Amino acid sequence: MPGMTDLTLTATERLLLGSGPSPVPERVLTALSRPTIGHLDPVFGELMEQMKARLRAVLDTENHATLAISGTGSAGMEAMVVNFVVPGDRVVCGVNGLFGLRMADALTRQGAIVERVAAEWGRAIDPARLIDALAGGASALFVVHGETSTGVCQPLDGLGAACAEHDALLLVDCVTSLAGHELHVDAAGIDVAFSGSQKCINCPPGLAPFTLSPKAAERLGKGNCRSWYFDLDAILGYWRESTPGAAPRSYHHTAPINMLFALDESLAIVLEEGYPARWERHARAHQALRGALSLLGLERLAPAAEALNPLLAVSVPDVVDEAAVRRELLLDHGIEISGGLGPLAGKIWRIGVMGIGAELAPQRRLVSALSEILGRDPHDPLAALELGWA
Amino acid sequence: MPGMTDLTLTATERLLLGSGPSPVPERVLTALSRPTIGHLDPVFGELMEQMKARLRAVLDTENHATLAISGTGSAGMEAMVVNFVVPGDRVVCGVNGLFGLRMADALTRQGAIVERVAAEWGRAIDPARLIDALAGGASALFVVHGETSTGVCQPLDGLGAACAEHDALLLVDCVTSLAGHELHVDAAGIDVAFSGSQKCINCPPGLAPFTLSPKAAERLGKGNCRSWYFDLDAILGYWRESTPGAAPRSYHHTAPINMLFALDESLAIVLEEGYPARWERHARAHQALRGALSLLGLERLAPAAEALNPLLAVSVPDVVDEAAVRRELLLDHGIEISGGLGPLAGKIWRIGVMGIGAELAPQRRLVSALSEILGRDPHDPLAALELGWA
Numbered sequence: 001m002p003g004m005t006d007l008t009l010t011a012t013e014r015l016l017l018g019s020g021p022s023p024v025p026e027r028v029l030t031a032l033s034r035p036t037i038g039h040l041d042p043v044f045g046e047l048m049e050q051m052k053a054r055l056r057a058v059l060d061t062e063n064h065a066t067l068a069i070s071g072t073g074s075a076g077m078e079a080m081v082v083n084f085v086v087p088g089d090r091v092v093c094g095v096n097g098l099f100g101l102r103m104a105d106a107l108t109r110q111g112a113i114v115e116r117v118a119a120e121w122g123r124a125i126d127p128a129r130l131i132d133a134l135a136g137g138a139s140a141l142f143v144v145h146g147e148t149s150t151g152v153c154q155p156l157d158g159l160g161a162a163c164a165e166h167d168a169l170l171l172v173d174c175v176t177s178l179a180g181h182e183l184h185v186d187a188a189g190i191d192v193a194f195s196g197s198q199k200c201i202n203c204p205p206g207l208a209p210f211t212l213s214p215k216a217a218e219r220l221g222k223g224n225c226r227s228w229y230f231d232l233d234a235i236l237g238y239w240r241e242s243t244p245g246a247a248p249r250s251y252h253h254t255a256p257i258n259m260l261f262a263l264d265e266s267l268a269i270v271l272e273e274g275y276p277a278r279w280e281r282h283a284r285a286h287q288a289l290r291g292a293l294s295l296l297g298l299e300r301l302a303p304a305a306e307a308l309n310p311l312l313a314v315s316v317p318d319v320v321d322e323a324a325v326r327r328e329l330l331l332d333h334g335i336e337i338s339g340g341l342g343p344l345a346g347k348i349w350r351i352g353v354m355g356i357g358a359e360l361a362p363q364r365r366l367v368s369a370l371s372e373i374l375g376r377d378p379h380d381p382l383a384a385l386e387l388g389w390a
Numbered sequence: 391m392p393g394m395t396d397l398t399l400t401a402t403e404r405l406l407l408g409s410g411p412s413p414v415p416e417r418v419l420t421a422l423s424r425p426t427i428g429h430l431d432p433v434f435g436e437l438m439e440q441m442k443a444r445l446r447a448v449l450d451t452e453n454h455a456t457l458a459i460s461g462t463g464s465a466g467m468e469a470m471v472v473n474f475v476v477p478g479d480r481v482v483c484g485v486n487g488l489f490g491l492r493m494a495d496a497l498t499r500q501g502a503i504v505e506r507v508a509a510e511w512g513r514a515i516d517p518a519r520l521i522d523a524l525a526g527g528a529s530a531l532f533v534v535h536g537e538t539s540t541g542v543c544q545p546l547d548g549l550g551a552a553c554a555e556h557d558a559l560l561l562v563d564c565v566t567s568l569a570g571h572e573l574h575v576d577a578a579g580i581d582v583a584f585s586g587s588q589k590c591i592n593c594p595p596g597l598a599p600f601t602l603s604p605k606a607a608e609r610l611g612k613g614n615c616r617s618w619y620f621d622l623d624a625i626l627g628y629w630r631e632s633t634p635g636a637a638p639r640s641y642h643h644t645a646p647i648n649m650l651f652a653l654d655e656s657l658a659i660v661l662e663e664g665y666p667a668r669w670e671r672h673a674r675a676h677q678a679l680r681g682a683l684s685l686l687g688l689e690r691l692a693p694a695a696e697a698l699n700p701l702l703a704v705s706v707p708d709v710v711d712e713a714a715v716r717r718e719l720l721l722d723h724g725i726e727i728s729g730g731l732g733p734l735a736g737k738i739w740r741i742g743v744m745g746i747g748a749e750l751a752p753q754r755r756l757v758s759a760l761s762e763i764l765g766r767d768p769h770d771p772l773a774a775l776e777l778g779w780a
Contacts, residue, residue: 011424011425012425012427012431012433013425014425014426014427014428014431016426016427016428018428020644021426021427021428021429021644021647023426024425024426029423029424029425029426029648030423032422032423032648033419033420033422033423034401034419035401035402035403035404035414035419036404036406036411036413036414036419036588036594036595037402037404037406037411037726038404038406038408038411038726039411039595041402041404041720041726042720042721043402070461070462070465070596071460071461071465071619072460072643072644072645072646073643073644074618074619074642074643074644075460075461075619075643077618077619078617078618078619078620081618082617102618105618106618109614109615109616109617109618110616196644198426198644204426204646204647204648204649205426205429205644205645205646205647205648206460206596206646206647206648206649224499225499226499226500226616227468227472227499227617228464228467228468228471228492228495228496228499229461229464229465229467229468229496230468251731252464253462253463253464253465254410254411254462254463254464254586254588254595255462255595256462256594256595256596256649257411257594257595257596258419258422258594258595258596258649258652259594259596259646259648259649262648330431331432336427336428336431341641
């Protein structure tokens with residue numbers, strides 16, 4: 001038999017303070033490894049109902065159609081695009097980083113006529129410009145709430161009302177913001193939102209939380225979605241509640257059972273802390289770390305009013321070999337942070353402030369290690385960090 | 391916060407002898423719950439190389455482009471369709487069960503002109519008919535090697551050579567056959583094959599093993615795939631080997647890290663047993679169980695020469711309330727088997743003979759419990775089972 005190797009990789013422990021995956025609590029890993037059960041088992045049906053309720057609470061929505069797409073966060077984006085845009089649709093897409101660019105790419109592949117409203121990478125887009133672009137008769141407005149490539153939080157002010165007025169759908173990427181930055185899906189007038197399991201929810205990657213408003217649900221095609229795998233009409237037939245007298249859950253594809261065990265447990269942990277406490281902790285963790293890194297000469301890319309709490313992107317001074325420092329941090333200290341993407345490659349570090357990573361202890365480890373590698377005295381940065389948490 | 395519940399579900403143990411998911415070994419659950427690491431971590435790169443080598447061995451292929459798609463088995467089907475068919479293509483699709491039907495549906499959504507070559511559910515398709523259909527100038531031939539809805543194994547004889555002759559691609563669904571029924575991807579002339587993690591590989595659901603031949607790789611579009619998530623050209627950029635001097639792995643989407651830990655361990659277990667031993671064990675397990683169930687009046691749907699070893703589908707006599715028996719088996723005995731789908735709903739049971747489920751001990755539990763529920767003396771069926779394994 002060709003190609004078999006004898007290599008056996010032992011478990012590697014990393015402190016995950018990059019752009020995601022984020023650190024996964026022991027409770028979640030334990031849930032992940034529960035014995036697998038069938039996707040049509042009534043016990044699994046109960047778990048799905050519990051998870052849907054928890055997801056609604058985490059998303060702050062009453063949307064009945066709230067579920068997890070069987071794929072990573074980008075699968076959530078794809079499901080959004082293929083179900084709510086048809087070829088020839090005119091759509092508006094905010095682009096101020098890699099994930100807005102990715103969305104515009106996916107929309108173009110779907111055959112939409114995409115009007116891009118761009119801003120500099122590292123800045124938010126003025127909502128008024130997005131609203132103006134809607135006026136020409138767009139069927140949807142896409143924005144990235146938490147831009148993972150730059151650490152910018154996009155203000156959603158007025159977007160929901162403008163979409164309602166123009167009978168357009170407001171479609172939002174909440175991958176990095178959900179459960180770490182204030183977000184009210186219903187109050188913001190969001191029609192469709194997707195996220196990823198591996199950011200502030202602290203679950204391993206592999207699932208995309210997803211919700212759609214009743215208005216969005218009405219626009220779902222019945223069997224004419226170009227994608228079989230992401231056909232939400234069929235997927236919702238599997239996720240519907242089994243109640244006596246109602247149509248039973250129907251088989252679509254085999255759900256990723258163990259990943260859903262883990263997601264449910266992750267959501268429970270988010271809700272035990274609750275909002276607004278969780279959002280406030282992320283804001284504080286962001287500020288504390290920012291203060292400490294500033295003393296190491298690492299300044300935040302985004303202006304204060306536009307910063308995304310769960311992801312702190314800082315400029316790396318020219319004199320620093322960013323890739324070498326990042327590699328040393330990973331291999332010698334076991335700490336992962338992320339580099340820049342696209343035009344920001346080699347110029348920034350992206351540091352996750354997500355869930356259990358948004359605590360004093362992991363941040364202390366990072367600041368100490370980074371000070372050491374940069375040849376700086378860690379005293380003042382650590383003092384600033386402690387002060388930020390005090 | 392709306393909708394939160396207090397329900398806490400404890401772990402449920404099931405003996406999974408349905409159409410999948412199959413039983414998951416403890417070793418695999420342990421691998422699944424290893425601490426999460428980053429998708430660009432060099433340690434994870436090593437794991438990917440090891441897994442690719444193991445996947446090639448399990449698929450019996452030398453294809454360089456061998457990987458796992460980040461989704462369930464049906465995501466593998468979708469990736470196949472969106473990368474190797476463009477709107478307007480004429481394609482031939484074998485349909486003799488739900489999964490052939492699903493493939494024809496996915497092809498139609500993709501804009502292909504689909505020529506269906508059908509056979510009765512429960513029978514294989516005569517390969518000569520598939521070859522004849524190719525003659526009209528088709529760009530691809532799709533078949534389901536192991537039809538999970540009926541327990542039929544499709545002979546692949548001559549299909550590879552015919553596709554080569556007509557410059558068509560041979561695209562095969564190996565979801566239920568892989569690692570349980572004899573299959574040689576390269577020797578059969580298969581250009582693209584996909585499978586699912588949760589059948590004979592005994593991994594939880596959530597990944598789709600996938601391989602493409604050099605001929606298929608040449609046909610990959612460069613950035614013009616209609617799907618962003620399943621764009622293989624981009625995905626292969628992430629899965630490529632990191633070697634000094636070569637282009638580094640590029641980020642596409644965040645891989646489902648923990649699921650890949652589990653898949654790698656599952657593949658190791660398959661290879662420890664090796665082929666042909668593993669195929670022979672599945673054949674023996676199938677025959678033994680078939681003999682035992684026959685004594686309970688449960689006859690196999692497929693003729694002997696067309697039976698799929700990993701899935702035994704048996705007709706349920708009219709006097710038996712199939713759903714009630716299946717429910718009692720699940721809730722009172724903790725054993726899952728599957729019912730029929732589509733035209734076979736209520737008429738058959740589908741019993742998995744997959745990996746660690748294809749052993750005497752779990753089959754003994756099933757035969758005992760089924761005898762009890764059906765009000766039959768288990769003595770003779772159990773004796774037949776033991777004899778089949780002797």
